[in-house]
Amino acid sequence: MKIIDVASRLYHIPPTVPWEDATHRVANLEFIITHVTTDAGIVGAGFAYTTGIGGSAILALIDDYCRTMLVGQDPRQIERLWSFLYGQLHRSGTGGINTLALGAIDIALWDIAAKWYDVPLFRLLGARRDSIPTYGSGIDLFLDSDALLNQVDGFLAAGHKAVKIKIGRDNAEEDLDRIVAVKKLIGPTRRLFVDANQRWNVADCMIRLQKLGAFDLGWIEEPLHAEDIRGHADLRGFVALPIAVGESLYTRHQFADYLKANAVDVVQADVCRVGGISEWLKIANLSASFHRTMAPHY
Ligand SMILES: [Mg+2]
Structure with missing residues (x-):
């Protein structure tokens, strides 16, 4: 052929x-x-x-x-x-x-x-599982509380057992209000993840995350600029919250740098951005050797 x-x-x-x-x-x-x-x-x-x-x-x-x-x-x-x-x-x-x-x-x-x-x-790739857990998420930082809860309701109706929302508003209290409202809606058995899209530096982030410790969140995603590996490593030593990173990384070498620096808990490689399925699998194997979980970005 x-x-x-x-x-x-x-x-x-x-x-x-x-x-x-x-x-x-x-x-x-x-x-x-x-x-x-x-x-x-x-x-x-x-x-x-x-x-x-x-x-x-x-x-x-x-x-x-x-x-x-x-x-x-x-x-x-x-x-x-x-x-x-x-x-x-x-x-x-x-x-x-x-x-x-x-x-x-x-x-x-x-x-x-x-x-x-x-x-x-x-099947061709080896089929380790018959099904995978999913979460519902949207690019939703601009939504007001009613619209956000409406969107989350839709995720639950679609069968998702977990939800991810955006945070990183200028006013930290507004982030907390959004988290409280969504936690109340999804109840104690479903997981909530939050995504800051690289909004903060380490100092700002530590102040923000201190207030999130009480909410039993599944992870904080992209808290810092994606190129700040050292900052992510520092943050991991500071907060108990798992740190998810990967959608803004483009090569297996960047993922290796994160893993070697102990700077990531949940690896979110994006199959399109890293160069396709072949490279995604290499990053998954690399992450497995560091005992880290994959949560694909796309
Ligand atoms: Mg994200």
Whole structure:
């Protein structure tokens, strides 16, 4: 089997109202859908996404640069193709739009493999579990209390046993009010996670987190800037609350740095951002060797 074409399309999908977390306003989601066509009649679909920046650059990397490297290759040699493409893309940077482009291709190659072997992807990957726990979450920092509780109600109605909400308002009391209200709604048996989207520095964060200790939260997500590994390690020594990080990391090397520094409890690798399923699995194995839990970001 050989690859005969690679072609992508970029879709802009605005949310009904712009979403806001503690650091970003999302007025436009971008989805890059990549189709890898083979001479066996199998077409693999992969995708990347952004929260509003870089979509056309990702599409150009895939269709203008990677396409010619892929045509004529056997799509089942995923590991070889991944390594080759990563080596080429690395000439213009390590992670970011490069690994997003690579991720769309890698996901399409796994799709081809699953179709070729005629099994669902989870079966092809080894299928450790038959089901996984889920949580409901939204980009909801801008919602008032009624709208937030309404959204959480929807998550519970959909069957989620846990919920994640955004925090990081300017006024710390407003964060606490939101947590109290949601805890009351979901009751004592369901878990609540909170996400600050890199809002604070270590000193601000320690003040904020002291007040959260009483709420039995499942984790605090991205409390500090994603590049502040030392800060996350310091924070872990200061609070009992598990720290979740990973959606803003783009390579296995960045995850290794976090793990070696004892700076993360819950690893949230994003399959698109890290370069696809192949790299996600390596990060999962790396995390397992440090006895850390994975909670995929996407
Ligand atoms: Mg997050």
